[in-house]
Amino acid sequence: MKRLLALLLCLVTVVLPLASCGGSIGMMDEDKGDIFHAYIAGDIYAFDPGIDMTDKSSVKLLGMLFEGLYRLDAKGKAVKALADKVTILENEADHEYKMQISIKETKWSDGRALTADDFVFAWKRLMECTNQSTAAALLYEVKNARAVKAGDASIDDLGVVALDTYLLQITFEEKIDYENFKKSLASIALVPLREESVANNDRYWSRRHATLVSNGPFVIKEIDRDENTMRIERNNYYYRDTEEDKLDRYVKPYRILVTFIKEEDKPQGQRAYADDLDAIYAAYQAEDDFIYMGDVPLAQRAALKKQAHVTDANSTYSYLFNTKNALFADARVRRALSMAIDRQAIADLLVYADPATGLIANTVFNATEGKTFRKVQGDVLKTTADADGARALLAEAGVSGGSFTLGYRQNECETAVAEYVKGVWESLGFKVELRPLTAIRETVVENSEEVDYLIDSVEEAYETGDFDVLAIDVSMQSTDAFPALAVYALTFSGSGIDMASANYDYLPHVTGFNDEGYNEIIERAYAEKNIKARADILAEAERYLLEQMPVMPIVFNKDCYLAKKTLTGLGTSYLGYRDFSDAGYKGYKFVPATDDAPATSAESTEGN
Numbered sequence: 001m002k003r004l005l006a007l008l009l010c011l012v013t014v015v016l017p018l019a020s021c022g023g024s025i026g027m028m029d030e031d032k033g034d035i036f037h038a039y040i041a042g043d044i045y046a047f048d049p050g051i052d053m054t055d056k057s058s059v060k061l062l063g064m065l066f067e068g069l070y071r072l073d074a075k076g077k078a079v080k081a082l083a084d085k086v087t088i089l090e091n092e093a094d095h096e097y098k099m100q101i102s103i104k105e106t107k108w109s110d111g112r113a114l115t116a117d118d119f120v121f122a123w124k125r126l127m128e129c130t131n132q133s134t135a136a137a138l139l140y141e142v143k144n145a146r147a148v149k150a151g152d153a154s155i156d157d158l159g160v161v162a163l164d165t166y167l168l169q170i171t172f173e174e175k176i177d178y179e180n181f182k183k184s185l186a187s188i189a190l191v192p193l194r195e196e197s198v199a200n201n202d203r204y205w206s207r208r209h210a211t212l213v214s215n216g217p218f219v220i221k222e223i224d225r226d227e228n229t230m231r232i233e234r235n236n237y238y239y240r241d242t243e244e245d246k247l248d249r250y251v252k253p254y255r256i257l258v259t260f261i262k263e264e265d266k267p268q269g270q271r272a273y274a275d276d277l278d279a280i281y282a283a284y285q286a287e288d289d290f291i292y293m294g295d296v297p298l299a300q301r302a303a304l305k306k307q308a309h310v311t312d313a314n315s316t317y318s319y320l321f322n323t324k325n326a327l328f329a330d331a332r333v334r335r336a337l338s339m340a341i342d343r344q345a346i347a348d349l350l351v352y353a354d355p356a357t358g359l360i361a362n363t364v365f366n367a368t369e370g371k372t373f374r375k376v377q378g379d380v381l382k383t384t385a386d387a388d389g390a391r392a393l394l395a396e397a398g399v400s401g402g403s404f405t406l407g408y409r410q411n412e413c414e415t416a417v418a419e420y421v422k423g424v425w426e427s428l429g430f431k432v433e434l435r436p437l438t439a440i441r442e443t444v445v446e447n448s449e450e451v452d453y454l455i456d457s458v459e460e461a462y463e464t465g466d467f468d469v470l471a472i473d474v475s476m477q478s479t480d481a482f483p484a485l486a487v488y489a490l491t492f493s494g495s496g497i498d499m500a501s502a503n504y505d506y507l508p509h510v511t512g513f514n515d516e517g518y519n520e521i522i523e524r525a526y527a528e529k530n531i532k533a534r535a536d537i538l539a540e541a542e543r544y545l546l547e548q549m550p551v552m553p554i555v556f557n558k559d560c561y562l563a564k565k566t567l568t569g570l571g572t573s574y575l576g577y578r579d580f581s582d583a584g585y586k587g588y589k590f591v592p593a594t595d596d597a598p599a600t601s602a603e604s605t606e607g608n
Contacts, residue, residue: 032247033234033254034584038291039280043228043260045439045456047220048206049188050126052134054462054472055409056315056557056576059188060293063577064232065214066191069101069119069168070182072574076369076479078182082106082114082192082215084166088178097172099181105166107237108194109219116162118192118215124155125193129496132463132507135189136494137483140526141181143171151497151504177531179368184478188575191215204444207453217251217581225454230258251581252569259283260294261411284562289585291570292562293578295413301351304562308352313557313576314363315473316356319406319421320551322468324512327402334549336393340424342385343554346417352560355383356553358542363574365479367532373481377539380546381553390428401429408471409458410436417554418471437461465510473557479574481538482525488545489522490514513550 040060049062069083080086082103089098106114123142126133129151139145143159159171184190197213198205205211209220217238222231234251236242247254259280281300284292296304321328321337328334343355354362357379366376394400406422408414415436422432437457443450461467477483486492488509495507508514521541528534545551559576566586571579 033252034289035255035257036253036289036291036580036583036585037257037259037283037287039259039284039294043225043439043454045454046206046459047212047214049191050122050133050135050193051459052132052462053188053475054459055456056313056473056475056559057294059314059475059575060559060577062188063216063573063575064218064580065212065216065220066188067216068185068187068191069103070186072183072186072479074572074574076183076363076365076574078179078186081186083185086182090175097175099170099172099178100163101168101170103166103168104239106215106239108213108215109235109237110213111237112194112213113165114192114215115165116168118194119168119190120160120162121195121198122191122193123160124158125198126189126494127158128155130499132495132510133189134483134487134494134509135187135477137486137492138184138187138190138477140486140492141172141174141176143173145173146491149494149496150491150506174529176529180480180531184480184483186575187478189477204453207455208451217579218256228260230260232256232258253580253583256580288564288566290564291567291578295411296352296560296562298349298351298412298416305351308560308562310352310558310560311572311576312354312362313473313559314361314476314479314574315557315576316359316361316476316553317353317417317555317557318356318359318472318474318551318553320462320467320470320472320511321549322465322470322512323550324465325404325468327399327404328468330397330399331548332393332397333399334552335547336390336397336428337425338381338546338549338552339386339393340390340428341421341554342383342424343381344383345385346420347383347555349416349420350413350555352558353555354558356555357381357383359474359546359551359553360481360484360538360542361476361556363479363576364476364481364484366535369479373535373539376535377542380543385424387424387427394428401431403431403433404468405433405435406469406471407435407437407458407461407467410438414471462510465512474551474553481535481542485538485541485545486522486526488513488550489519491519492522492526509550511550513548515544515548518544518548 044058044061047062047065049066053059067081069081070078071081073079083101084104085102087100103116108114123139125131126136127139127145127148129149136149144153144157147153148155148158161169163169192215194213197211209223212220217235218232219235220230221233233255234253239250278297281297284290321334323329347353347355358374358381360373362372362374364373366373406418408418418434422434425432439454440457440460442453442455461470462472487494490506490508493509497504498507521537521544525534525537525541528537568584568586569582571582573579
């Protein structure tokens with residue numbers, strides 16, 4: 001811990017003089033803007049917005065790197081981002097319903113123009129029948145989307161086309177609620193991607209910052225996994241005319257120096273992780289420009305509750321049951337395990353959390369912004385434990401115990417929850433092996449050279465189904481309950497088809513859950529175009545799903561950050577990430593460096 005604290009304070013003191021000189025690294029007579037230090041999260045191994053997001057921390061960075069057609073403001077209202085002019089075209093006689101969106105001119109972080117084709121590629125990638133992504137549920141209203149995902153239609157039959165360089169056309173199966181669809185377009189999963197960056201290296205393209213191009217306000221310039229730091233800088237091409245506009249016209253800060261914790265390098269275990277977290281928190285306390293956006297140490301949370309900026313996150317921390325495991329094949333067993341835990345006690349332990357009363361998080365709207373799904377539809381789960389009821393259900397199912405593993409990310413919060421749950425479940429007669437998951441190192445040969453990549457083992461277990469019980473953050477994907485609930489229905493799972501089966505059968509959700517009754521409810525919800533009536537059907541679906549319990553909601557996640565009063569202009573997205581575009585801090589003053597100013601370590605590494 002002492003080494004990490006010394007490193008953090010050294011970084012701050014080395015770079016702060018550069019901030020007072022305008023951060024003018026490499027350009028000593030030009031003010032490039034503010035420099036921030038931030039702790040955002042534990043290590044993030046991939047920056048692919050199209051994969052299933054099982055960790056709420058990934059959204060915090062992806063929201064800084066990518067931008068879609070719309071974004072959600074702090075109240076959840078869809079506002080235009082890349083979208084410029086939107087035209088709705090309806091022809092009732094021909095049963096044609098279209099949305100045309102002209103796209104603002106901007107560029108990728110490498111200076112290449114962003115075009116409508118970049119959206120077409122990204123969305124087709126989600127809908128490929130061989131790709132797994134629950135985000136596909138965001139696009140099932142698009143013409144032929146379900147047929148494409150089922151392998152019954154070509155990917156080119158998907159109702160998304162670039163009519164011109166900056167004109168995107170979306171064709172729908174039926175008349176839809178266009179305003180609700182705009183909220184879906186704000187999902188980080190529907191941002192554009194560059195085909196040449198992704199197509200030839202789909203598994204690894206987003207794991208190396210050198211090959212990652214982004215279209216948002218910031219770009220990753222360097223990741224140093226030896227020192228657990230990441231350098232994020234202003235995307236100089238973000239809406240900017242490089243010949244006419246000042247550097248900070250659209251993005252005020254020049255650089256954000258991010259610290260993270262790399263769990264796989266912690267052989268000392270959980271104590272070392274907690275020590276490093278304390279060291280990062282100490283650095284935040286010491287410096288005015290340090291923004292603390294990651295997990296606050298559990299021991300500090302209660303004392304900091306009043307000064308922390310806490311909002312609802314768009315996800316629910318949950319445990320997934322592998323229903324293909326014989327022990328979890330009976331819904332009564334899954335329901336008993338859920339009934340036995342005290343969600344209020346877990347929320348109290350975490351401080352920045354609410355006990356989950358359903359799967360759908362507090363951020364999801366019932367129909368329109370202002371009234372949430374949770375408040376209108378009510379609670380499904382009790383927040384207190386019912387150990388006697390759990391034992392009665394197990395007796396009814398004829399189960400008195402069994403052994404299984406519980407996989408989770410190795411961090412302070414998830415470890416604390418896992419240890420609590422283990423104790424509860426073992427009191428019912430089960431033997432639970434805790435399985436803290438860290439990164440998997442993969443070595444591949446590229447251009448005749450060996451290259452190491454780190455793979456998130458939670459995402460790997462999730463994608464392959466290699467788990468008994470697995471802890472993830474269940475992303476709501478948008479402010480609509482449909483995507484989060486539909487994925488547990490067979491033909492809406494987003495898992496694609498089984499290419500090895502004779503009939504190319506649908507693949508179910510990663511839990512293996514497939515229930516005809518539930519499938520029918522989701523089909524009714526999909527067919528219902530009145531958004532208020534559909535919300536009632538989705539409430540029925542949630543109640544049914546949590547009777548079957550392939551997914552066990554535990555707490556509604558909260559997003560929090562700590563910053564000094566010197567911070568100004570930091571924006572907040574309804575989807576759980578900070579907008580640094582207009583951020584600054586009081587007292588910032590540009591002082592041009594002199595020729596005899598000593599070189600700093602930051603200057604000497606510029607351009608590496």
